[in-house]
Amino acid sequence: MVTLANLVLATALAAVGLASVIPPKIGTTALGNGHGTSSGRASLKQVRRPGYRFNGARDIYKTYLKYGVPVPDYLKNAVANIDALNAAALSKRENGSAAAIPIDPRFDIAYVTPVTIGTPPQTLYLDFDTGSSDLWVFSSHTPESQVRGQRIYSPEKSSTAKLLAGHTWSILYGDGSGSLGNVYTDNFTVGGVTVTSQAVQTAQQVSYSFTSQSEIHGLVGLGFSTLNTVFPNGQLTFFDNAKSTLDSPVFTADLKWKKEGTYDFGFIDETKYTGEITYLPVQTDPGYWTFTSSGYAVGDGAFHPASIVGIADTGTSLTYLPAEVVTSYWGQVDGAVDSDYYGGYVFPCSSKLPSFTFGVGPANITIPASYINYAQITEGSPVCFGGLQSSSWLGVNIWGDVALKAAFVVFNGANPPTIGWAKK
Numbered sequence: 001m002v003t004l005a006n007l008v009l010a011t012a013l014a015a016v017g018l019a020s021v022i023p024p025k026i027g028t029t030a031l032g033n034g035h036g037t038s039s040g041r042a043s044l045k046q047v048r049r050p051g052y053r054f055n056g057a058r059d060i061y062k063t064y065l066k067y068g069v070p071v072p073d074y075l076k077n078a079v080a081n082i083d084a085l086n087a088a089a090l091s092k093r094e095n096g097s098a099a100a101i102p103i104d105p106r107f108d109i110a111y112v113t114p115v116t117i118g119t120p121p122q123t124l125y126l127d128f129d130t131g132s133s134d135l136w137v138f139s140s141h142t143p144e145s146q147v148r149g150q151r152i153y154s155p156e157k158s159s160t161a162k163l164l165a166g167h168t169w170s171i172l173y174g175d176g177s178g179s180l181g182n183v184y185t186d187n188f189t190v191g192g193v194t195v196t197s198q199a200v201q202t203a204q205q206v207s208y209s210f211t212s213q214s215e216i217h218g219l220v221g222l223g224f225s226t227l228n229t230v231f232p233n234g235q236l237t238f239f240d241n242a243k244s245t246l247d248s249p250v251f252t253a254d255l256k257w258k259k260e261g262t263y264d265f266g267f268i269d270e271t272k273y274t275g276e277i278t279y280l281p282v283q284t285d286p287g288y289w290t291f292t293s294s295g296y297a298v299g300d301g302a303f304h305p306a307s308i309v310g311i312a313d314t315g316t317s318l319t320y321l322p323a324e325v326v327t328s329y330w331g332q333v334d335g336a337v338d339s340d341y342y343g344g345y346v347f348p349c350s351s352k353l354p355s356f357t358f359g360v361g362p363a364n365i366t367i368p369a370s371y372i373n374y375a376q377i378t379e380g381s382p383v384c385f386g387g388l389q390s391s392s393w394l395g396v397n398i399w400g401d402v403a404l405k406a407a408f409v410v411f412n413g414a415n416p417p418t419i420g421w422a423k424k
């Protein structure tokens with residue numbers, strides 16, 4: 001016996017996706033192939049209206065109206081409450097996409113991405129670096145003698161800038177470069193994603209290697225915020241601040257060989273990779289995107305299972321792996337030597353290089369040989385510098401740009417974080 005109350009209950013349960021105890025049999029639905037044939041069968045593809053947010057209370061409200069039952073006040077309020085929550089959620093969600101531009105057309109020493117800081121917006125090009133967690137910029141506080149062509153951020157020209165009184169920072173990178181200074185908070189936007197009151201670390205000193213690289217106006221750290229060097233209170237990275245407003249707590253890196261790639265925030269662009277994404281666990285202590293590769297192969301040679309613990313670091317140009325791995329690679333290259341004089345593996349530019357494959361769980365990523373022929377020692381030299389170098393002096397294995405640009409990489413900031421790898 002289907003009573004009206006049961007019907008409402010059934011509709012309500014169905015509306016919230018729960019199987020109802022009374023199979024609602026509200027008339028028969030037209031079935032068929034949707035092409036108007038006379039077969040008496042039609043199927044209609046259900047599509048989600050863009051921006052649609054589910055409101056179960058409204059479905060029940062409609063059932064009351066449909067059967068002429070007076071709508072109780074609590075139900076009217078429920079509909080309004082859920083609409084308000086949905087509106088707030090929609091207004092909060094944002095995603096973004098920004099270019100990763102090689103700073104030198106000849107070889108991929110680093111990639112920069114346009115950002116705007118402050119009000120009115122000041123545009124700078126920053127190096128997005130998953131291997132560190134400070135957001136710092138050349139600024140009006142950087143001595144003019146240390147600024148050589150870089151754009152600067154001038155907090156005094158931004159109506160939304162606020163000094164973070166008593167806070168300082170100082171950072172040293174793996175290549176020996178470094179910078180230090182004080183801290184403001186201001187509006188920070190990349191690819192349409194805005195964080196208000198982002199900690200922006202203004203440089204008061206930069207090392208010569210930064211001064212000499214005019215295309216890099218600062219860094220955006222995308223490592224875990226535990227690595228942030230601001231003292232006495234560590235600050236959150238742009239990603240950690242943006243996470244709650246993104247559709248999904250992820251960013252992806254699609255770096256390219258001698259071409260512009262992209263960083264996406266809040267979504268995974270299925271058109272940017274092929275096959276499946278393999279997700280691996282991330283060790284977040286001390287704060288790098290640390291994962292374990294499952295082994296390697298040189299060229300078409302046999303795959304060597306191994307556990308290679310390393311960090312995914314968009315801020316490092318080359319890839320640094322254990323000595324036994326790189327000696328087995330360079331052993332396949334005529335004339336390759338690990339040169340103290342040149343500071344790493346070099347080889348005759350005329351030599352043929354094999355590709356390099358590294359394992360990511362049951363899957364793998366292959367770095368084409370061309371990516372490993374990194375650059376001539378100097379313009380016109382017959383000696384070339386390898387993109388695969390030994391990590392023995394570093395104390396950590398680093399999957400830098402030479403490896404990352406061979407893949408589509410998902411930095412998943414959920415709890416627990418994971419890192420995803422896909423071919424492209």
Ligand SMILES: CNCc1ccc(Oc2cccnc2)o1
Nearest residue numbers: 131173174175177209210315316
């Ligand atoms: C090349 N020295 C200046 C410079 C540009 C970008 C960075 O930053 C780095 C360097 C190494 C590792 N991680 C980030 O330093």
